[in-house]
Amino acid sequence: MKLQDKVCMVTGSARGIGEGIARRYVAEGARVAIADLKLGAAEETAARLSSMGPGIAIGVGMDVTDEQAVVGGVEAIVQEWGGIDVLVSNAGVQIVHKIEEFPFADWKKMLSIHLDGAFLTSRACIPHMYEKKAGSIIFMGSVHAKEASPLKSAYVTAKHGLLGLARVIAKEGAAHGVRANVICPGFVKTPLVEKQIPEQAKLLGISEQDVVEKVMLRETVDQEFTTIEDVAEVALLFASFSTNALTGQSLIVSHGWYME
Ligand code: NAD
Numbered sequence: 001m002k003l004q005d006k007v008c009m010v011t012g013s014a015r016g017i018g019e020g021i022a023r024r025y026v027a028e029g030a031r032v033a034i035a036d037l038k039l040g041a042a043e044e045t046a047a048r049l050s051s052m053g054p055g056i057a058i059g060v061g062m063d064v065t066d067e068q069a070v071v072g073g074v075e076a077i078v079q080e081w082g083g084i085d086v087l088v089s090n091a092g093v094q095i096v097h098k099i100e101e102f103p104f105a106d107w108k109k110m111l112s113i114h115l116d117g118a119f120l121t122s123r124a125c126i127p128h129m130y131e132k133k134a135g136s137i138i139f140m141g142s143v144h145a146k147e148a149s150p151l152k153s154a155y156v157t158a159k160h161g162l163l164g165l166a167r168v169i170a171k172e173g174a175a176h177g178v179r180a181n182v183i184c185p186g187f188v189k190t191p192l193v194e195k196q197i198p199e200q201a202k203l204l205g206i207s208e209q210d211v212v213e214k215v216m217l218r219e220t221v222d223q224e225f226t227t228i229e230d231v232a233e234v235a236l237l238f239a240s241f242s243t244n245a246l247t248g249q250s251l252i253v254s255h256g257w258y259m260e
Helices: 016-027 039-052 067-081 104-132 153-176 191-204 208-216 228-240
Strands: 007-011 031-036 056-061 086-089 135-140 178-185 250-253
Touching: 007 016, 007 067, 007 104, 016 031, 016 039, 016 056, 016 086, 016 228, 031 039, 031 067, 039 056, 056 067, 067 104, 086 104, 086 228, 104 135, 104 153, 104 178, 135 153, 135 228, 153 178, 178 228, 191 208, 228 250
Parallel strands: 007 031, 007 086, 031 056, 086 135, 135 178, 178 250
Antiparallel strands: none
16 A cells, blocks of 8 residues: 555545545555544545545644644644644635636635645644655646636636745755645536536636536547546655655646646
8 A cells, every 4th residue: 555554634625636635545544634624524524534444534624724723733633643744735716707807805815725725734744744854745736727717817826826836845845855746637527616617607608518618628638527536646646656756846637638
């Protein structure tokens, strides 16, 4: 097993992509903290994953934009399991508006969840990783860390920002055995994307089918959605890779939507 007894914190993992990564890690023998907004939902997911084994999971209530909640949550995990080996900063939301109509409050909320969340969780975990002289930090980017789409100014800005943060952590962390990388998925059918389909249809004045076929999947090589399992496989690679040979990188998993 690739993550036997490794301690992993995955934010936003009560459902969606985060849950899939946590599930994959538990299947590889890890001890996984399901850190999500609502403690009840996090605990439900943790109980389900623990019952699958062979690893285990616990639920942690955490708003990644709240400094005290992040510090307290990470300390609780360290108390329970003695350290942190892997951080997946995955929690995220989507809010779409035309730029000229984008409410400032929504802009700040987007940057806070994606960027403050990545910064605060990294800052809280890094001292524990430095202590052990090993660690892997993984940010959930997006094809939108590389490419722009209309209506997504805040999301695209935040996801581009994660590339910079990962590269700085890669440089600072190298001497301490800590790596940082970014996963950049294409569209994955989770509640976050299901919600966007009718919203974009309304804003763009097209049908929901056209949003899927002509907006979301148009540039892919095979008109297919990326799956949660595809993303989890990349998250396992970044978590289990053992040297600084793979750090400061971003890996696009998008059915060829974006190639570089
Ligand atoms: P989702 O809506 O299914 O799940 C997001 C989870 O994050 C939820 O459990 C939610 O409670 C949690 N969350 C939201 N705000 C939080 C906060 N402040 N603190 C803690 N937890 C919080 O979304 P998803 O599609 O699984 O997306 C997960 C990540 O993947 C996001 O960063 C998203 O931008 C990214 N992503 C998604 C897609 C896609 O197509 N679904 C593509 C590329 C990147």
